[in-house]
Amino acid sequence: MPLGALRPSPLVEQATQHLRAQITQGEWPVGTRLPGENALARTLGVGRSTVREALRALAGAGLVQARQGSGVFVIATEPAEDWPARLRRAAITDVYEVRVIVETQAVRLAAARRTGEDLAALDAALEARERAAEGDDAAFVDADIALHAALVAAAGNPVLADLFAEFAPALREGLIGLVEMLGLRARHRAPGQETHAALVAAVRRGDAGAADGILRAELEETLAHLHGGRA
């Protein structure tokens, strides 16, 4: 089944559409192992690199996944639905509660696994947050979220980092409103009470319990404000 001899569009496009059709039309169900690159190249009448690029495009779209030494497998038959929209629709307190769960456990892992690079990133994010305390509300919240994202990233689990990134926009919205309401009060604390610096320090010395405790206290105080603000 050679693809068009004359080329109305790049061969990669044609190959991609051809393979995508096989998948979406159920010819290759989820879990199927696709034919090898050489086989596909022969079947489609194109070069191996063209086949590889077509497969890579489908991988980018989330339809297939290549496993080195094993093969290319179908992992979905259609592009999937949209989780962020559900988050925006949910109650901010529910979102925040899940954030507390994810982040407190993440810092426990971070205390055990953080690398030198992680610590450097944390220091930078901490300093940026302190600088942003002088700026406007949105910038401060962004810097705050960036610091918390760096904490989660230090756990060394990409799924966890992605999960937190998913929550970030929803958090941002709610937190900006909160900061506006509370003003500068929550931004500056007396020396020794700056929880974020203490949190990073706990992660640095690998004290999971302390990190968990500090973060939980901080987040639950904010959660209380969120509850209060609604009631």
Place this chain on the structure above:
Amino acid sequence: MPLGALRPSPLVEQATQHLRAQITQGEWPVGTRLPGENALARTLGVGRSTVREALRALAGAGLVQARQGSGVFVIATEPAEDWPARLRRAAITDVYEVRVIVETQAVRLAAARRTGEDLAALDAALEARERAAEGDDAAFVDADIALHAALVAAAGNPVLADLFAEFAPALREGLIGLVEMLGLRARHRAPGQETHAALVAAVRRGDAGAADGILRAELEETLAHLHGGRA
């Protein structure tokens, strides 16, 4: 800026992530023409084919578009990338680790908040799981996941429930493989060791600590098997 000399993941993946970051973080706004393939190859320290495949993956994800003879252009900065697809692509051990975090904290909440309806649903799910222990692997895994979903639902946080539902398909795949490997061994336990019944009982009497402990032991044993299965 050469990419990692040692390869924890395929170079194409690293290159894709690197380029995606440049786009999503606003370094290259919509409409930007990316550096040429050769330039990117030099910058990233990889071959041109590798760069091409990375760009093709981003094109498949809808972030860039290549125009022959002209260049590659950014057409979107939002990773239209859906979360479930990322889960399927991630390492099963990373996914499972996050699942442990979510579920153990969820049962803590469940122990505090479960309603009568929640308990009835848990009993039903528990019984269904025991019945399914006789059936085939897929059915058993489905019943097992349904029980765990009921536990999470008892926490009374819809965001948490949605989150677990998002993980279910990815878990299902990995767990079926595991059950096939271990056979019936893990299904039946001596009376008094059936962790799921004990878990539901702990939730019923509102003992968050016990529920957390039982579940954590159960899940981490499975996680160890997953780690072992790969090594």
Place this chain on the structure above:
DNA sequence: ACACCACAGGTCCTCAGACAACCTGAGAGG
């Protein structure tokens, strides 16, 4: 009979080089 181990084959991964097809902008010519 079972468990463990080395090996071979197949598969994806990466690179280098070459040429074709195509677009764009600069300069020559009208």
Place this chain on the structure above:
DNA sequence: CCTCTCAGGTTGTCTGAGGACCTGTGGTGT
């Protein structure tokens, strides 16, 4: 001023080669 030509740069495509990785197979020892 407009049009045309053309050179340079860019993406598109193919080929060949070798490396890394997974998996099933067969042998070996217990």
